[in-house]
Amino acid sequence: MTTNGRRVTRHADGILLIYHHAPPYAATVMEHVRAFRENSRFPVWEVNVDHGFPPALEGLSPTVVLLHYSLFGAKTYLLQPAFLEWLRNAETRYRIAFFQDEYQFCPQRFAFIDDYRIDCVYTLLAPEQFDAVYGRHTHGPRLVHTLTGYVGDDLVRVAAERSVPDQDRTIDIGYRGRSLPYYMGLGSQEKQEIGIQFLARGKDLGLRLDIAVDEDSRLYGEAWTRFLANARAFVGVEAGVSIFDLTGEVYAGYERLVAENPAMTFAEMSSRLLAPFEGNIPYRTVSPRHFEAAAFRVVQILFEGEYSGVLQPMVHYLPLRKDFSNFDEVIALFRDPAVRRAVTDRAHADLIASGRYSYSSFVRSFDEDLAAAGFAPASDETRRREIAALLTRGTALRRLRAHGRPFYRRAVPHPLRVRLRGMIDAARARLRRRS
Secondary structure, three states: OEEOOEEOOEEEEEEEEEEOOOOOOOHHHHHHHHHHHHHOOOOEEEEEHHHOOOHHHOOEEEEEEEEOHHHEOOOOEOOOHHHHHHHHHOOOOEEEEEOOOOOOOHHHHHHHHHHOOOOEEEEOOOHHHHHHHHHHHOOOOEEEEOOOOOEOHHHHHHHHHHOOOHHHOOEEEEEEOOOOOHHHOHHHHHHHHHHHHHHHHHOOOOOOEEEEOOHHHOOOHHHHHHHHHOEEEEEEOOEEEOOOOOOOHHHHHHHHHHHHOOOOOHHHHHHHHHHHHOOOOOEEEOOHHHHHHHHOOOEEEEEOOOHHHOOOEOOOEEEEOOOOOOHHHHHHHHHOHHHHHHHHHHHHHHHHHOOOOEHHHHHHHHHHHHHHOOOOOOOOHHHHHHHHHHHHOOHHHHHHHHHHHHHHHHHOOHHHHHHHHHHHHHHHHHHHHHO
16 A cells, blocks of 8 residues: 555454455355464464455455465466565564475476475475475574365364264265376375276175276265265375476376377386386375265275374274285175274264364464464454454455456457446546546
8 A cells, every 4th residue: 555655564463365266256264364364363364365455455464374285386477466475575473385286387386485485385295304395495483384175164064964964974985086197106095996906806705896097986975974974984095196207207207108198108107207206205195085084984904004193093094905905804804794883983083073173172272383483462452343344345346357358358349348348437527537
């Protein structure tokens, strides 16, 4: 904001959370976004970049800026020039960035952290990998381990309302997976391979299987919830990948090999490119799917792994070796109702009922990190409401402009746009003279 040509800065003791959310709407993204406003002791103001740059943000310097993971796409960051310019010049005291899918396009991420003076990064990396990634390639922001998602109140409520007793479920073992690009390594291929192998080995065992790994079979919203509620068990793997492409070399090689031979198999690409990079930086984690299964009391049959230390074998899940050498043993355990009950009860107690992995617990820890960095929640409720009103003013119009401009340019010929622009400018000039 400027007054008589002089820039005026409005300071705001709180958190400005900048995120991106547009159709088709992803419930998990907004659940993560809302968690801060609903649970933090600090005032939180949200700005969706999809609605355009709010004029009130000009000259506003919040104490903390939180850049949500939804801003950082695989190749394209969704912060428009106006937001980047504001971020470069804002007199903020603390800048936080949440990242996911950190294994790819790393040089771009490292440059962003340094160029925009990010003070703290919330990362899916385990602490022992911090130095190998951000410590060596950036100015050295504070690093905090986080998960891809947590347990929301909506999940707990829906699971309690819709879960079906074990004996009434009509699916014995279910799964939905997908194929992922080869450059992510062997770990990414497990998501498809476990479904294919389990279906082949289990088809003649008298089990009711509902397993698919093609894109057309994926389930969302109500359909996914019904699927969860009606299955006794799910198969699954750790989220994440097994190749961390620090320099972009792997992706560049992948594109070159695919251009040479689009039908290249994973084995061929592994021998020509991927093998030396496998497991270079461990990047596997527990995922929201594991929390969902626990909430709906679904037995999890999972490839052996770390699962961020959240899941323990034979406590929260039945461990399946990646070579399927203990497949018969796992099926025998699954067939025992007492085993199913013990595993699902313990998973629900530790992951859901304990609240240890709830969004409220996560944000409480986030607040404690801010307090440790020297920040205290503001108590001026009037000021909080004033800033919220300023930032939301004109949202509908900004959103219309952001989404309507491309359509307008396609649908209206250029000469007519020029005439309309002239008519609008003339009307504004008449209004100014009258006032």
